[in-house]
Amino acid sequence: MAALWKTCQQCLRYRFSNVSIYTSITAVNVISKRNFKAHWVAPTLRELKRRKVIEDDLNGGPKIFHRSTFLEWNYDAEIFAFSNRLGEKFNDLSLRAALTHKSYIERETARLSDIGVESNLQFQDNEALSQKGGELLSKFINGYLRAVFTQVPEELIRAMHDFLTSNPTLETVARHIGLGDLMLCADFPCKTETYVKSFKAIVAALAESSGEERARIFVQDLVVTQLYGQDVNELWNPVDPVGNLTAILKREGKAEPEFRLIRQAGSNSILGVYYVGLYSDKNFISEGAGESLEVAKEMAAREALKKLFRTEDSMRALPFGRQLKNIQSKIAQLENQPNIPLSEWISEKVMSAVH
Amino acid sequence: MSNSHMFLPSGFIRTPLQNGLGRYIPQLQRITLKFCKNHGGSRGVRDFIESDLMEFAKTNPGTVVYLKPRRHRSPCMVAEYLNGEREYLSCHEFSRDEVHKWLSYMCTRSGIPVMRFRKYQHTDYPTVQGVWNPFTHQAPEINIAEFPHEVLSRPLDHGPTATEQLIEIFKKTQIEDPANKPPN
Numbered sequence: 329m330a331a332l333w334k335t336c337q338q339c340l341r342y343r344f345s346n347v348s349i350y351t352s353i354t355a356v357n358v359i360s361k362r363n364f365k366a367h368w369v370a371p372t373l374r375e376l377k378r379r380k381v382i383e384d385d386l387n388g389g390p391k392i393f394h395r396s397t398f399l400e401w402n403y404d405a406e407i408f409a410f411s412n413r414l415g416e417k418f419n420d421l422s423l424r425a426a427l428t429h430k431s432y433i434e435r436e437t438a439r440l441s442d443i444g445v446e447s448n449l450q451f452q453d454n455e456a457l458s459q460k461g462g463e464l465l466s467k468f469i470n471g472y473l474r475a476v477f478t479q480v481p482e483e484l485i486r487a488m489h490d491f492l493t494s495n496p497t498l499e500t501v502a503r504h505i506g507l508g509d510l511m512l513c514a515d516f517p518c519k520t521e522t523y524v525k526s527f528k529a530i531v532a533a534l535a536e537s538s539g540e541e542r543a544r545i546f547v548q549d550l551v552v553t554q555l556y557g558q559d560v561n562e563l564w565n566p567v568d569p570v571g572n573l574t575a576i577l578k579r580e581g582k583a584e585p586e587f588r589l590i591r592q593a594g595s596n597s598i599l600g601v602y603y604v605g606l607y608s609d610k611n612f613i614s615e616g617a618g619e620s621l622e623v624a625k626e627m628a629a630r631e632a633l634k635k636l637f638r639t640e641d642s643m644r645a646l647p648f649g650r651q652l653k654n655i656q657s658k659i660a661q662l663e664n665q666p667n668i669p670l671s672e673w674i675s676e677k678v679m680s681a682v683h
Numbered sequence: 684m685s686n687s688h689m690f691l692p693s694g695f696i697r698t699p700l701q702n703g704l705g706r707y708i709p710q711l712q713r714i715t716l717k718f719c720k721n722h723g724g725s726r727g728v729r730d731f732i733e734s735d736l737m738e739f740a741k742t743n744p745g746t747v748v749y750l751k752p753r754r755h756r757s758p759c760m761v762a763e764y765l766n767g768e769r770e771y772l773s774c775h776e777f778s779r780d781e782v783h784k785w786l787s788y789m790c791t792r793s794g795i796p797v798m799r800f801r802k803y804q805h806t807d808y809p810t811v812q813g814v815w816n817p818f819t820h821q822a823p824e825i826n827i828a829e830f831p832h833e834v835l836s837r838p839l840d841h842g843p844t845a846t847e848q849l850i851e852i853f854k855k856t857q858i859e860d861p862a863n864k865p866p867n
Contacts, residue, residue, distance in 0.1 A: 400715050400749035413708055413745030504700040506712050506765050549705025556701050557807035591818045591826060603818060642811045649705045 360538030363538060394516050395509040408511055414505065419537040425452040426461075426529035427507070429522060432515035454529035464535055465493060469549040471663035475655055476646060477560075479638045480679045481670040487564035488555065495520050497554050502527040505550070544660070545652075553648050560639050561630075568630035572670060573606075576636065578672045583609035584630070587625050590615055604628045635674065693799040702793065710793040712765050713747040714786065718774070726809040730779040731786075733801045739783075743790060760786065764794025766844040 395401060407427075409416045430453040440447040469492050473485045491497065502508075502523040507530070513522050535543035566572045573585055591603035604624040605615045611655045614635055616627025634640045652659070668677055693860060702708055716732065718725040732750065740748050757775040760782075764770070774782055813819075828835050843851070 400751050402747065402749070405747045406713075409713070409745050409747045414713075415706060501700060503767075504765050505708065508767075509712075550700070553701040553705045557702060589826075590823065591821070593817075641808075641813065645808075 348644030383476065392517065402508075410506055410510060414546070416542060417538055418533055418536055421452075422457070422499060422533035422536050423530075426454050426457050426533040427511050427526060428453050429511065429513040429525070430455060432512040435514045454525060456568050457529035457532040458525040459528075460495075460535075461530065464531050464540070464543060465528055465547055466553065467545045467663045468659075469552060470554050470657040470666075471661075472548055472652075474665065474667055475659040475663040477506070477637075478667075479636065480667060481637065481673050482667040483566075483670050484564045484637070484639070485667050486561065488560060491558070491563050492551055492554060495524050498527050498551070499523045501550050501554065526592070538609070541656075544656070548652060549649060555646060556648070561634060565630065567628055567671060569633055573629045575671075576633075576673055577608055577674075580676075585613070585629070586610075589629065606632050637672075691799050693801055694797070695802055695805050696800050697795065699793055699795065708765070709745045709790065710765050711743070711745065711746045711790050713749060714763070714789060714790060715749040715751055715761045716758070716774075717751040717753050717756065717760070719754055719756055720752050721754065721818045722757075724775045727777040727779045727782050728774050731782040734779065735783050739786060744853065746790065762789040764792070766794040768794030768796065771792075782808070794828040824847075 333539035347460070357683045365478065396403070407420075407423060411423065428451050432570070433451045433453055436449060436451070437447045440449075466489065469489050470485065473480075477485065477488075499520045507523060507526050508518060511518060511522060511526050515522060531543055531547060534546055541637050570585070577583070579586060586607045588605050588607060589602060590605040594600040595602075600619060601617055602619075602621050602622065602624040603615055603617050604627075606628040614628055614631035616624050616629070616631050618627050638644075647655075668674070698709065700708075702710065709718060716728060716736075718728040718732070720729070736748065738866060740746075758777070759771060759773045762770040762772075770792070772785055772789075773786070777785070786818075813841075822835065830836060
C-alpha cells in the first residue's frame, strides 16, 4: 500500500513540476528515485512486525498515546482552531470549562499534593455546563421535530428525540468535531459518557458565549442532521396499529376500518404474499403486504397511520441548514409545546405543515 | 474499468457526519510540516514556510499548523483529520509550488481513505414511489378473473388483429355507401 502510494505520488508529481530531475545519461526507468533496499531488510521488518503483533496481543491491543503527549501540541492553538472550524465564537473561559472534567481536576490535585505542591488550581469543571447543555439540547431538538413533523403524535417525537440524544449518536458527533484530543479527562481512551458530557457542555458554552439562537443553529446543524438517512418508522411503531387506527377514525366520525384481501400469490408455498387493503366507508385508505393475512392486516393499518402522520416513505425531505431560516421562529415557539399524543390524535387538531 | 487487477479499495462516495448538510466543517484538523533547516531537500518547504504559510494559516483558521524542524531528515507533511485518519506525504525535493498544491490537496480531503468511487452519487432514499413488484400497476380485476380471460389474457401490446381491421374497414365502407349513392 505504501509502495503504491509512493508510486502514485511520484506519478502525480510529474504533472506539477516541469523540471526534469534526471540527467540524460541514466534514464532507464520512467519513475526515478527507486529505493534499492538490501536483501535482509524485508525479512527483518517482517520478523519485527510479527513480534510486535504478538506483544500487542499479549498487552491487549497496540499502545495508544494521547495527542497531547506529542512534541507538536499547542492546546491554545487547538482551541482556537476548534472554534474556527465550527464557525462559532466562544468565550475562552466557558470553552475551557466545558472541556475540563471533574476527573481531571481530581487527578491533578492528587498528583500535585503527592509531590507536595499546594494546589489552588482555578479549574472549573463542566458539570453545571453539561447539565444546562443537556436541557438546551433536548429543547432545541424537540423544537425542530415538532416544527417539521407537525402531524406526528408525541410518542414518535419522543422516540426521535431519544435517538438523537442517545449516547452513541452524541459520541459520534463529539468525536467528529475533534473533541477527543481537546478534552481534559482522566480516562484514556475516553469513555462515551465523557464525550457526551463534553458535547453538552459545549452547547451550553456556546449559548453563553454567542446566544441561544446560535446554539440552536449549532444543534440543528450537527445533531439533528444525524436524522438524515434514518427511517423514522423504524424508531417507533405503535403497538396496536389496528386498534389505534380504529380509535382515530371513530374520533373523526368516520366509518370503522374494513380489511379486504386485494392480492394474493403463492399461498401454498413459503413465499406466499398477501396484500390487504384498508377501506373506510368503501374509500381506499392504504394497503399492506405480508407473509400471512394477520401480518398484512397490521401492515395495512401501519401504512394508514403513516399516511395520517405524513411519515410515509414518500414524505417530504427533511429540511436542514439554510432551509430552516424561515421557520426558526416557529421552531423556537414549538419548543415548549408538545404534539398531540396518540390517544387523542385527530386530523383537525394538528397544524398544517410549516415547511 | 475492471476492478479485478486493482488493489485500491472501492466504495460509494460518503462524507463524515453528514458534513455539508447542516454546515460545512473543514475536515483537516492539523497539519505538521517536518523539515530540515539546512539540507537542500527541504528547500522548497523552507521557501513555502517563509512566503506562503502565513496566508495558508489565515485562510484555514480551523486547521492547526505545526512546524517541526528536524535535522538530517528529509521533509514530510503529516495531515490529521477529524475522523482520526492520518495522511503522510514525503516532501523531499519538492518545489515551493508543489508543497502549496499538496497542502491544499490535503485541505480539501476528508479523512476517508483514497478509494475508487463506484458512483459519484449516493442517496439514502433510492425510491420515492416504491420499488416495483409484480403487483404494481396490475388491474384489480385479476383477483376475481377466471383465466383464460378475454381481455386480461391478451398481450398488452397486441393491437387489433387483421380480421378486426378488415371488419373495421368494412363498417366504414358501409356507412359511406348511402352518402355516395347518386340521388334517384
